[in-house]
Amino acid sequence: MRYVAPAREAVDPSVFALAPLNGWLDYADWLHGVEWPLIDELNARWPINARERFVAQTRELLDDGLHYEERIAQRGLIATREANWHDLFNAMIWLRYPQLKRALNRQQVADVASFGRRERSRAQYAQTHFDEAGVIVTLKDPSLLELWDRHDWHALFWQRRAAWMDGSILMHVFGHALLEHALMPSKLLVGKALVVMADSQAHGEESVSCCANAIVDGRWLRDPLELRPLPLSGIPGWHVANVDETFHRAAACYQPLREGRSYPAPLRLSR
Known part of the structure; x- marks a missing residue:
């Protein structure tokens, strides 16, 4: 059964004091707040010299014809669904572990080039x-x-x-x-x-x-x-x-x- 995250207002705040979420207290304002952080707030946490940026995942964005990973590699744009736990946590991982994220992106893009956008290699599944x-x-x-x-x-x-x-x-x-x-x-x-x-x-x-x-x-x-x-x-x-x-x-x-x-x-x- 596919996991569905609880609504923001339904999350018990005590979970943020437990592992693993207690290791992310530097993002407490995004996790505890009543309102979802805006895309601009996410981007404000990047170092000045970072080439990547979070961008709202809209139909217009997706119509560029690029694979998700290709868009990051070619344009530095990380498609991010607003008001979404999964994508908020993905943004936090990018900000804390950019070296790892870039390494995965590099290998994913290489395999997309080799296998196409519809097929997935064993390496892509591992990544x-x-x-x-x-x-x-x-x-x-x-x-x-x-x-x-x-x-x-x-x-x-x-x-x-x-x-x-x-x-x-x-x-x-x-x-x-x-x-x-x-x-x-x-x-x-x-x-x-x-x-x-x-x-x-x-x-x-x-x-x-x-x-x-x-x-x-x-x-x-x-x-x-x-x-x-x-x-x-x-x-x-x-x-x-x-x-x-x-x-x-x-x-x-x-x-x-x-x-x-x-x-x-x-x-x-x-x-």
Whole structure:
């Protein structure tokens, strides 16, 4: 069933104090306000030298004949539906992670040129999955990746619960659909993750650049199966029920590893 975000006036303001939305408080005026932010307000947050701009998605705009991604690449115009949660969160992602967004756009446009505007490649599906539900996870302990790759969710989220709070794991939520789904705190969220292994001194921002470079170079996001599922609702503070061990034994977001399923080696952050 297709997800329909709640109306603005129906959103419980308390959701903005919960993960992942509590990580976006620099946009609190757009999220908490009674009125939707205007396109001009979104554009006012760009750096002066940014080439992209948000523009209202109108019939006139769409009649230019360009694919959504082509319009960004050629004209710097990001078609944005007004009074729409999905597109508001997309704008916020653009403003916070422009390097990643530009990397995805570059690869999407290359595949549109190769496959046309109606067909989609495996790489395009991977890029779209990451754009909608992507998470960048930096791990500083290889044993955590072993648990993750086995889908040993009880061990990863309960037995190693402290790792999600002590800096052993760093996360950047990139998928704007994840933020939209988080408007309903009862929903169980699952992200599509790119994983970066790093040393104890690494910062999450370094991992973002590492992933963006790998996407631009064509080394990453060439197939949806590269992405590791990550049940975000198991992370401390992401779902009210996960303080109880029983959640980590039976939560619907915890899917077993399919027979024959394996994941590629993570990126490695080199200094």
